[in-house]
Amino acid sequence: MAWNQPGNGNNNDRDPWKNQGGRDQGPPDLDEAVRNLMRKLGFGGSGKKGNNNSGGSSGGFSMKGVGIIAVLLVVVWFIAGFYTVKEAERGVVLRFGNFNTLVESGLHWRPIFIDTVETVDVSNVRQFQSEGFMLTQDENVVHVELDVQYRIINPRDYLYAVENADSSLAQATDSALRYVVGHTTMDEVLTVGRENVRADTLELLENIIAPYQLGIQIVDINLLPARPPEAVKDAFDDAIAAQEDEQRFIREAEAYAREREPTARGQVRRILQEAQAYREEQILKAQGEVARFNELLPQYQAAPGVTRERLYLETLEEIYANTAKVMVDVEGSNNMMYLPLDKILENQRRSSTTQQTPAERDASRSLGTSTDSSSRTNTTSSSGRTSDRSGGRG
Known part of the structure; x- marks a missing residue:
């Protein structure tokens, strides 16, 4: 039966908040509990009034308590000094605010309150886009978009060489792109000169950021298709279509030339071989005529009239036979x-x-x-x- 159940006789005897002497103590005193804990750790006196002989120090810290606290603080300080650098990151260690060293990925320890560590992602490729309406060399306005991909190769320079490396790179990219577009005609930007614009912008951008030591490496830039203003878009679309047709006709002509060239070369070789054969034939025929003449010469010298008449008859026979x-x-x-x-x-x-x-x-x-x-x-x-x-x- 519960201690406070009605009809249970004298309930005051079962009250847990009363001691055996019958005096009501109430809930536990938290202040007293804290004081008891401090006394166990060696802080303060014995807790009794007028007692000045507890550990040789009344109401103060004991040497034992100070030592325990110091050990606990050292342990906490040591444990808090461990940190981890991720696989794709590098850590920049600062000692009292000055650069100290670079750390690789893994588990490391630093003296807290002395060293601070900032991590930088050096493996992943970052990108941003630079765009805007720009004036070309022939005083036309064109909308150009450039996609830039880069990664960090020097965390120290990236963090401390300039105030904001990403913003500096974006401004340098915009400056380089506007310079190249300003020295290029609109037709080249829209059609055949896009690759030259991309290559020139990349070269100029690398030259611009080199003195600033941003700690950044340009991986690649990609010039997106440029667009003319909407007011003249249809006319430029027709011009681009005509240029594409021109390139198509050129490729078709080149393909036809590649197809016909082997045939022409074969005919040239055949004609050369026929000419060579004809040359050999004529040489052999001439040599045969010479040999025949050399054979007839003694006969003609022996009997000129008969030999002349025989040659005449043979010639007529050869003519009339055809x-x-x-x-x-x-x-x-x-x-x-x-x-x-x-x-x-x-x-x-x-x-x-x-x-x-x-x-x-x-x-x-x-x-x-x-x-x-x-x-x-x-x-x-x-x-x-x-x-x-x-x-x-x-």
């Missing part, structure tokens, strides 16, 4: 009759072909071939007889 025309020299007459056998045979073949069936045409075509052969033979024979007559006449 023609279908027939020359008939009638004996006893000064007139020479010309028979165009080739035309006669051609007209005869054409008339017979129009009146014959396809099978007859094929037969007549083969017959005509044999007729041409026989006529050529007869022509040669007639030429020989004519030559003989003319030779005899001579």
